[in-house]
Amino acid sequence: MIRKFLSVEDDNLQSCIRCGLCLSVCPTYKETLAEEESPRGRIAIAKAFLEGYLEVTPDLVKHEYSCLLCEACTAICPAGVQMERLEVALRADVNGKRPQPFGERLSRAILYDRLLMDMSLFRFASGFIRVYQRSGLRRFARATGLLRAFGLHKLEGLLPPMRGSFVVPKGQRWLPRSGSPEYRVGLFTGCVMSTVYSSTTLATARVLAANGCEVIAVSGQGCCGSLHFHAADFEGARKLARRNIDAFLEQRVDFIILNSAGCGTLLKHYGELLGDDPDYKEEAAAFARKIKDVTEFLDGLNMNKELGGMNAIVTYQEPCHLSHTQGIRQAPRNLLRSIPGLKLVEMEESDVCCGSAGVYSITNPDMSRRLAMRKIRNALATGADTIASANPGCMLQLYAAVQETGAKLQIKHVVDLLDESYRVARPKEEVDICLAKKQ
Amino acid sequence: MLSEKTIEELRGIVGGEHVHIGPAELVAYSYDATFQQHRPDVAVSPACTEEVVEVMKLAYREVIPVVARGASTGLAGGTIPVSGGILLNLARMNKVIEIDKDNAMAVVQAGVVTAQLQKEVEKVGLFYPPDPASLNQCTIGGNVACNAGGPRCLKYGVTRHYVLGLTVVLADGRVLRCGGKLMKNSTGYQLPQLFIGSEGTLGVVTEVILRLLPLPRVRSTATAFFSKLEDASRSVAAIIASGILPATLELMDNVCINASADYLSLDLPRDAQAMLILEQDGNDEAAVRKEVERMAEVVKAQGAFLVKVAATSKERDDLWKARRGLGPALGRLSPNRFAEDITVAPGRIPEMVHRLLEIGKEFGFQILVFGHAGDGNLHPSILFDNTKPGVMEQVEKAAEAIFDAALELGGTLSGEHGIGTLKREFMEDALGPVALSVMKDIKKALDPKGILNPQKVFPQRASRKGFIMALPTLGNDLPG
Ligand SMILES: Cc1cc2nc3c(=O)[nH]c(=O)nc-3n(C[C@H](O)[C@H](O)[C@H](O)COP(=O)(O)OP(=O)(O)OC[C@H]3O[C@@H](n4cnc5c(N)ncnc54)[C@H](O)[C@@H]3O)c2cc1C
Ligand code: SF4
Ligand code: SF4
Numbered sequence: 001m002i003r004k005f006l007s008v009e010d011d012n013l014q015s016c017i018r019c020g021l022c023l024s025v026c027p028t029y030k031e032t033l034a035e036e037e038s039p040r041g042r043i044a045i046a047k048a049f050l051e052g053y054l055e056v057t058p059d060l061v062k063h064e065y066s067c068l069l070c071e072a073c074t075a076i077c078p079a080g081v082q083m084e085r086l087e088v089a090l091r092a093d094v095n096g097k098r099p100q101p102f103g104e105r106l107s108r109a110i111l112y113d114r115l116l117m118d119m120s121l122f123r124f125a126s127g128f129i130r131v132y133q134r135s136g137l138r139r140f141a142r143a144t145g146l147l148r149a150f151g152l153h154k155l156e157g158l159l160p161p162m163r164g165s166f167v168v169p170k171g172q173r174w175l176p177r178s179g180s181p182e183y184r185v186g187l188f189t190g191c192v193m194s195t196v197y198s199s200t201t202l203a204t205a206r207v208l209a210a211n212g213c214e215v216i217a218v219s220g221q222g223c224c225g226s227l228h229f230h231a232a233d234f235e236g237a238r239k240l241a242r243r244n245i246d247a248f249l250e251q252r253v254d255f256i257i258l259n260s261a262g263c264g265t266l267l268k269h270y271g272e273l274l275g276d277d278p279d280y281k282e283e284a285a286a287f288a289r290k291i292k293d294v295t296e297f298l299d300g301l302n303m304n305k306e307l308g309g310m311n312a313i314v315t316y317q318e319p320c321h322l323s324h325t326q327g328i329r330q331a332p333r334n335l336l337r338s339i340p341g342l343k344l345v346e347m348e349e350s351d352v353c354c355g356s357a358g359v360y361s362i363t364n365p366d367m368s369r370r371l372a373m374r375k376i377r378n379a380l381a382t383g384a385d386t387i388a389s390a391n392p393g394c395m396l397q398l399y400a401a402v403q404e405t406g407a408k409l410q411i412k413h414v415v416d417l418l419d420e421s422y423r424v425a426r427p428k429e430e431v432d433i434c435l436a437k438k439q
Numbered sequence: 440m441l442s443e444k445t446i447e448e449l450r451g452i453v454g455g456e457h458v459h460i461g462p463a464e465l466v467a468y469s470y471d472a473t474f475q476q477h478r479p480d481v482a483v484s485p486a487c488t489e490e491v492v493e494v495m496k497l498a499y500r501e502v503i504p505v506v507a508r509g510a511s512t513g514l515a516g517g518t519i520p521v522s523g524g525i526l527l528n529l530a531r532m533n534k535v536i537e538i539d540k541d542n543a544m545a546v547v548q549a550g551v552v553t554a555q556l557q558k559e560v561e562k563v564g565l566f567y568p569p570d571p572a573s574l575n576q577c578t579i580g581g582n583v584a585c586n587a588g589g590p591r592c593l594k595y596g597v598t599r600h601y602v603l604g605l606t607v608v609l610a611d612g613r614v615l616r617c618g619g620k621l622m623k624n625s626t627g628y629q630l631p632q633l634f635i636g637s638e639g640t641l642g643v644v645t646e647v648i649l650r651l652l653p654l655p656r657v658r659s660t661a662t663a664f665f666s667k668l669e670d671a672s673r674s675v676a677a678i679i680a681s682g683i684l685p686a687t688l689e690l691m692d693n694v695c696i697n698a699s700a701d702y703l704s705l706d707l708p709r710d711a712q713a714m715l716i717l718e719q720d721g722n723d724e725a726a727v728r729k730e731v732e733r734m735a736e737v738v739k740a741q742g743a744f745l746v747k748v749a750a751t752s753k754e755r756d757d758l759w760k761a762r763r764g765l766g767p768a769l770g771r772l773s774p775n776r777f778a779e780d781i782t783v784a785p786g787r788i789p790e791m792v793h794r795l796l797e798i799g800k801e802f803g804f805q806i807l808v809f810g811h812a813g814d815g816n817l818h819p820s821i822l823f824d825n826t827k828p829g830v831m832e833q834v835e836k837a838a839e840a841i842f843d844a845a846l847e848l849g850g851t852l853s854g855e856h857g858i859g860t861l862k863r864e865f866m867e868d869a870l871g872p873v874a875l876s877v878m879k880d881i882k883k884a885l886d887p888k889g890i891l892n893p894q895k896v897f898p899q900r901a902s903r904k905g906f907i908m909a910l911p912t913l914g915n916d917l918p919g
Contacts, residue, residue, distance in 0.1 A: 059461025078764030
């Protein structure tokens, strides 16, 4: 059998010296305490597969595809092993040579190949869900067991209610209340953040504007492509990358800011993704250099201190794609601590993946749920009333877990809390003035 | 190959999901932190002593080899199931059963990770000193089975100094409870000590009673840099001679300094030929600081050109993170590394370091030097590329020369990693015929059918030649 992609990762595989340090951080190992569910085990299996000692067997597929790509192992590995690269390469070789589970086929056919390729379709589908949520249809479907009959009840429970209108990026601008802007920044709106969490994206624009930025929701942008990339659909990911680069190219912004850690990781790597494309290589690298997570950006500024008092006990859940892949650990905490009246309490295992991991909750529902429950237990143990995070995947996952357990916890983005605090400090009319001036 | 009936019986004992038998799964239980690999016939993950008892009874009846495994961070091949059979994964036995604050003792299951225990006892102001560099992943059971040490062992002693009692499942499934929650005990043979360092060849340790100390309130760490490796190695004896017993005294050569600096982007003088990490702890801040200052004076007198005291706890933590990650980080430097664990009397460290450099020159290898210099335990590492023809023969010769040099200086093969498969052919040289035959008698008495971790610790070959090359890898899956 051909191991085309994996053979490129040979050096990466060989650098593992099997010290086992990564066992201490791997979520699936913590849950199972089985070596085949650990980074070291997955690497050894991949190596044996590359060297021809293993074929595509059900147990190989099971343990390799149960990796969350959370990169906790990569972040800690002293020998420099890079798990995501390795796992994506392995999957590229194995995909098609194994039976694909229904959930995965469904997400590939509908989500990757259609909805994420075209944001207007994505919004259309999200709009449908919103109508469904608001109408009596939801109660009807639940009561009749319609969803259960289609095996969709788990998915349905995952979504928080969608409030407000979607953010359709068409060049809207937000400006500081007074003075001329210090930075001109592009807002990357993404898929889930502009629909399910459109309120957070609006909050992000407001907070940036309150901190001296001219904010532009650049038109023509779309999905970042990371779901495609992780599913080893490299062409799909490149196509989306080119489109985003084109969209932002003309705007000449200083930075491109986003509030989705998962997207940020790939956007910061567009340079490598398009490294072989002579037409885009340089633009991709330049684009990648402008990418900043909103927490990273704000923490680096001399921030506007007109923050109003709040009364909240907050614990912070580290998105893997902020801490492990981008190395951003302190910025969100610093921002939370800056809010008067907000008490930040640390939970155990803040940086252990919550089990969201892209479409993992659909493809590996059992492990995903175990990790979500683990997270909720850790969060509850702190006595917090709110979990703050900085990534839509985590927020969706935690929301679903809170629904299921009935835990008294609110799920918010760090920026939501900052925005609330600014709003407390300012009369409402004033806040609204700086919104949505069309270009 | 085991019969389907045996596998079914195992499923009945530990539950189906804790029996690992897929071809890929078996690969995951085939290695440790050396280069060796051999698949077991099956791996099982028991949850408690009772399940281990049932597995052992079955194995004894059917005469199936059993290899106990903690986290498989071993550096001697101890967990490689070279005869196939049952691999007993003890990772699920990870409960801290009791922390007895009044008596300063802890009772834990064998699979508890060393750092996990340390964290929990520190919450109540207690201290478990043994600190192998692998502490974030290795298990107490593995530490007991290898008599693990670490940087702090210079002042505080090794694992064996903390074991008060054990629960051991014997080869035939009987449960031996020895020692107890007692500080002193002269009632009969010191059976717990017998199992310390036994590397899974005499029984499966399932529970451990450990002695704890009060947690020292202050720690101070300094680094000293030298332009000559010899000056650093001489400083070790000079510090002890000055009347100070530091908590740790770690040595690194130039390559190791650079590798650890690269791993965590630390700011260390890149051209220093050697670095010592000096640490002192205690309860009186002024006294601790004074001893660190005194050590600084001593090392300066021996030629240190720079001594830095870690200013923040983050600085200190980073330093230790870098030190603990050093072994794996060295992996970035060369395709292969053969790491040793020889020990000599602390006073002979300069001589040993000199011999190591000579051996490197003689066989044409770069030999890195780092280790717990304060207690005489070094980890010389031979860097090589095993794709070069004939290189393995040379590595074997250089490794042999290192063992011989250590023995000539009155030292021994292993200070803390154990023997496993890697050093077994040198056991008679190290121990002499009488000690080795006493060990064989003990092994026979406790494991008459020879099912516990076969082929480990005892010599297996007529000569030393090929002692590395004969070890199994996946391509060479036959019993070594
Ligand atoms: C990066 C790195 C750094 C290290 N640093 C140090 C160090 O500073 N000091 C040090 O001493 N060692 C060190 N080691 C070696 C290793 O971590 C120790 O030997 C450790 O004690 C092994 O623990 P483990 O749980 O991984 O045991 P394993 O590797 O699983 O087992 C080791 C041996 O013990 C036996 N065994 C394990 N558990 C049991 C049990 N419950 N009952 C009976 N037998 C059992 C096994 O059969 C095997 O023979 C290091 C290793 C690495 C990879
Ligand atoms: S930490 Fe790195 S080198 Fe160590 S076992 Fe994990 S992947 Fe391998
Ligand atoms: S990426 Fe995450 S889930 Fe996958 S092996 Fe590494 S730590 Fe485990």
